Amino acid sequence: MTSTTQISKRRAGMADWIIVIILTALCLTCVLPFVHVAAKSISSNTAVMAKSVALWPKGINIDAYRSIFRDGQLTHAMIYSVWMTILFTVIGLALTICAAYPLSRKRLRGRSLFALLLMFTLYFSAGLIPEYLLLKQLGLLNTMWALVLPLAFSPYNMLIMKTFFQSGIPDSLEEAAFLDGASNLTILTRIVLPLSKPIIATLCLFYAVGRWNAYADAKYYITRKALQPIQYLLSNMILSSGSDAISMSESAAVVSTPEVLQAAAIMFATVPILVLYPFVQKYFVQGVMIGAVKG
């Protein structure tokens, strides 16, 4: 008896080690690339050209970052992107609440019709050209609004919020307030929203990250350089400029080799996310859980 339990324990130990090794390896694939790019971005030109920088910087200097700040393009795009993302998130969240709360009330007449109307665009999109022509008609091409308004209402996020309102807010609470003479709007702002802080945080992040990362719409709708968000600028600087170059003003770029500059530019755009990520991560997971109920 004792011997069998011991064997099963030892076997479990082996399996545990294998699992830990596999997961550690996978985690390293997520971490090491950043370590490498970070190391490269603060290494000397000679060390990078000698291909001797792997995970530890050599000949430490921050010239590349100085160039980025002197050049100003990326810093400008960063500030602009932050501002645009905040605006986008506020508008998106407001619209989502406007739609999700009424649709979460089962008694509402015409509820399924409105739901269909709002969800339909998720399943059938007009496509790139008609949407482009629409923005052109509205006079929004080459304005920040072209990046804010078309994506501001996300049916998927609305669904998550609606599900939360339906399951997370007890009906009895609403009925009690109703009997006390509270209007729908009062109930929403005084009772429902304060109880929904977690889901609001989650959806804020969904909207913000979605906007922050996207660049296709900027490529479609924006040609003016001052209105390009940071992801698009980065794509132009690193991906479109040929494999070994980076487009930056001459005076700013002269100190570092393109490779070091590229690494610094990548880090410049990534560090804000890496810094915020550990703190906000749990809210995302929450969103997926609610979305999984029906999504």
Add this chain to the structure above:
Amino acid sequence: MVNISRRADPKRGLIRLVKDIRRDGQLYVLLLIAVAFVILFKYAAYPGLRIAFMNYKPARGYAGSEWVGFDIFAKVFSDKDFTRALSNSLSFNFLDLAVGFPIPILLAILLNELRLKKFKRISQTILYLPHFLSWVIIASIALTLFKPETGLVNILLRNAGVIDQGIPFLTEKWHWAVTYLLIGVWQGMGWGSIIYLAAITGISAELYEAATVDGASRLRKIWHVTLPGIRPTMVTLLIMNLGRVMGSNFERLDSLGNVQVKPFQYQLAIYIYEKGLAGGNFSRATAVGLFQSLVGLLLVLAADRVAKKLGEDGLI
């Protein structure tokens, strides 16, 4: 019963309807704000679809362009570029599914089997990270790792004596296809595992206890308890993903692609962008977009039907 009484007195029903709408007036106002917004920025684009049936010239506008019926579609379907883009899209999406679908399941099982709680939490946090990075950043990092001459992976392999010349991970089409798929898996695996982990949490602990009493090994428990327990989730997600095989992710293709790998990178999203916005052939790009949207809609509806038939939740 209810039906009969309503039919007997339609007036009363109407009065109740008005009363209900009055009571929820504020809710309708909120709803209409959202609806108006969606109509202005989404529905208003649908009429633009008519240029798929016109020989649209931007300079002449809608009114000045002539109707040509299904001519554009006829041209599209005989266009070699289109067939290439379509078959590339389908092949890569199916490959994505074949590689990308099982990995999150395996990962969720591994994470679930992990007994060190702290290690589990940290590795989850790390594994979810790639999902939050833009394709531009992922592609830029891929470039610094995989360039034939200066990429870290190639340098390390060369230094170790494994290869003489750098592997063209991103610049030769077959290598690119593999890199493209693996990066996709890497990006989505952690995030994809969340939903399965949630499903595993829902499996009753009694089932595991019973299996232990029966002397089941760990692998047997995974096979006979865990996997059947998450089967509904697997089926739903598989069907959902099958419903999306017509889609294509412009940003992933655009940022990872380059001239050398054009033969494979050329998928529907790229076709629409290059023919349409970049090439000025609006009608043709719209027709392809419409085709993609319609087939996509049909696939999703079919997927929903199948999921409901199988007793799952469905998507819509």
